[in-house]
Amino acid sequence: MIELKNVTCLYGRRPAVHHVSGRFEPGSMTAIVGPNGAGKTTLLRTIAGLHRDFEGQVIRNGRIGLLPQTPSLDKAFPITSAEVVAMGGIAGLGIFAAAPAPARVSEALQSVGLAGFERRLAGTLSAGQFQRLLFARLMVQDAPVMLLDEPFAAVDARTTADLMRLLHRWHGEGRTIVAVLHDLDLVAREFPSTLLLARDKIAWDRTAAALSAEHRLRARLVAEAWADDPALCQDAPRLDAA
Amino acid sequence: MIQFLFEPFALGFMRRALAGCIALSIAGPPLGVFLVLRRMSLMSDVLQHGILPGIALGAVVGGISVPAMGAGGFLAGLTVALLAGALSRATGGREDSQLAGVYLVALALGVAILSAQRGVDLTHLLFGSVLAVDDISLLLMAGAATVVLPSLALLWRPLVLESFDPDFHRATGGRGALVHLGFLALVVLAVVSGFTALGTLMSVGLIMLPAVAARHWGETLGGQVIAAVVIALAASVIGLLVSYHADVPAGPAIVLSAGALWIGGVLAGRRESLLRRLVRQAHYAG
Numbered sequence: 304m305i306e307l308k309n310v311t312c313l314y315g316r317r318p319a320v321h322h323v324s325g326r327f328e329p330g331s332m333t334a335i336v337g338p339n340g341a342g343k344t345t346l347l348r349t350i351a352g353l354h355r356d357f358e359g360q361v362i363r364n365g366r367i368g369l370l371p372q373t374p375s376l377d378k379a380f381p382i383t384s385a386e387v388v389a390m391g392g393i394a395g396l397g398i399f400a401a402a403p404a405p406a407r408v409s410e411a412l413q414s415v416g417l418a419g420f421e422r423r424l425a426g427t428l429s430a431g432q433f434q435r436l437l438f439a440r441l442m443v444q445d446a447p448v449m450l451l452d453e454p455f456a457a458v459d460a461r462t463t464a465d466l467m468r469l470l471h472r473w474h475g476e477g478r479t480i481v482a483v484l485h486d487l488d489l490v491a492r493e494f495p496s497t498l499l500l501a502r503d504k505i506a507w508d509r510t511a512a513a514l515s516a517e518h519r520l521r522a523r524l525v526a527e528a529w530a531d532d533p534a535l536c537q538d539a540p541r542l543d544a545a
Numbered sequence: 546m547i548q549f550l551f552e553p554f555a556l557g558f559m560r561r562a563l564a565g566c567i568a569l570s571i572a573g574p575p576l577g578v579f580l581v582l583r584r585m586s587l588m589s590d591v592l593q594h595g596i597l598p599g600i601a602l603g604a605v606v607g608g609i610s611v612p613a614m615g616a617g618g619f620l621a622g623l624t625v626a627l628l629a630g631a632l633s634r635a636t637g638g639r640e641d642s643q644l645a646g647v648y649l650v651a652l653a654l655g656v657a658i659l660s661a662q663r664g665v666d667l668t669h670l671l672f673g674s675v676l677a678v679d680d681i682s683l684l685l686m687a688g689a690a691t692v693v694l695p696s697l698a699l700l701w702r703p704l705v706l707e708s709f710d711p712d713f714h715r716a717t718g719g720r721g722a723l724v725h726l727g728f729l730a731l732v733v734l735a736v737v738s739g740f741t742a743l744g745t746l747m748s749v750g751l752i753m754l755p756a757v758a759a760r761h762w763g764e765t766l767g768g769q770v771i772a773a774v775v776i777a778l779a780a781s782v783i784g785l786l787v788s789y790h791a792d793v794p795a796g797p798a799i800v801l802s803a804g805a806l807w808i809g810g811v812l813a814g815r816r817e818s819l820l821r822r823l824v825r826q827a828h829y830a831g
Contacts, residue, residue, distance in 0.1 A: 348712075351712070351715075351716040352715065352716055353712055353715055353716055366717070367716055367717065368717075369712065369713050369716040369717065371710065371712040371713055371716075375710070375711070375712045376709060376710045376712075376713075377582075377708060377709055377710070379582075380582055380705075380708055380709040380766070381582070381763075381764060381765050381766050381768075381769060382705065382709055382765070382766060383765060386705075387709070390705075390706055390709075390710070390713070393702060394706060394713065394714070394717035394718075394719070395717035395718040395719070398699055398700075398702055398703060424764065424765070425709075440713075444717075450716070
């Protein structure tokens with residue numbers, strides 16, 4: 304379970320996410336959507352413990368599995384695909400943790416369509432293959448909570464469908480899935496619940512309700528740019544007041 | 546030929562120099578590979594200058610004593626590395642500009658302290674003297690290698706994770722700052738251990754040049770580390786032989802040998818070399 308209590312994520316004094324409260328229930332599958340600059344990635348990074356400049360409270364139970372945005376990775380680092388996947392089996396378990404068995408790594412690679420890629424340098428993979436590699440790492444990590452930041456960026460439709468099947472499988476196993484996404488059609492088709500963010504929480508509900516025309520219009524109307532001379536937040540009741 | 550290769554090492558001081566260089570060649574290059582891959586090459590420059598005021602203060606406090614100067618250099622190197630990082634965080638500036646500022650001040654401070662001391666040969670500290678390696682220096686080099694290798698083995702996984710995917714590392718409970726600091730401490734130890742033999746300015750040569758050269762031979766991380774160690778060992782032996790037969794200072798001869806092997810890699814290495822660009826090979830069918 305992940306609970307957000309009046310979370311405001313800041314860049315200096317500027318809020319990227321403003322007074323958001325709510326819960327990602329255990330076993331839920333939620334998409335975080337919103338226009339550019341809505342604070343989606345910042346909120347996910349805050350939940351993952353990567354963005355430390357925030358007010359409010361983030362309560363997390365259970366190990367976190369993370370699929371970060373590709374640009375944050377050093378693809379020039381000379382590491383093989385098998386080694387990347389094996390990272391999932393040792394991350395967070397200390398320096399003496401036993402490495403996952405090669406068979407388990409190969410199985411994970413196979414399940415994302417990368418059988419035979421074990422010795423291939425990760426940096427030589429295409430963008431779509433690389434994304435599948437990160438899914439294989441997530442699979443080996445076997446965490447109860449999985450955070451995914453734009454998992455289908457640079458991935459073709461067929462691969463997206465394959466990876467969505469994997470997400471549904473993990474959801475079916477009782478894991479909590481939280482994914483930052485752009486494709487509203489995909490979200491409407493595949494995700495049971497949605498958090499629509501536009502710096503403030505516009506809606507956090509079943510997907511059909513969250514993505515109603517009214518909510519989408521409100522999200523669109525939020526100015527993307529920060530105001531030049533903003534007023535101080537008085538911590539007044541917000542859109543998301545619970 | 547056999548005489549050419551083995552005659553120099555019949556002499557005790559040459560064997561001692563060789564043993565010291567072997568220790569440096571095993572400990573330093575793996576760290577150099579990580580420095581290169583983590584885009585921290587500037588850090589090696591900073592540390593080689595940054596340890597000088599510590600060595601100078603060690604000489605002031607303990608006289609010309611390898612343990613005193615070594616401890617001073619180690620503390621100064623760590624201070625410089627931490628200070629540059631803290632300054633860049635505190636001011637929001639880029640770390641490389643803070644590093645440049647810190648190491649220039651450190652170098653000037655070291656030279657000023659040493660110049661005020663009588664009986665300390667600045668040239669010797671800056672450029673070392675491989676052939677004057679004594680028991681204590683040899684112990685420092687071997688001891689540093691003994692500490693660096695198992696420590697790097699323990700740090701290997703978090704260091705790879707932190708280098709490749711820092712967000713994933715931190716999100717899964719990894720302590721990136723601690724890993725970075727531990728790694729820097731090992732680099733400082735390796736640089737300090739080489740200062741009696743190669744001097745503060747050139748001890749980095751046997752850490753960085755083999756690592757840079759290894760990129761042209763090794764494809765994977767493990768391959769690059771092995772290649773770097775082999776290149777450093779070869780540079781040490783070649784440098785000592787050249788030094789003995791051509792009567793040139795051993796330290797520069799070793800670093801020049803490493804430089805020659807690096808240029809060899811640039812020209813004709815297995816990867817990303819000029820030869821590979823000029824001579825096209827038949828491509829595979831699939």
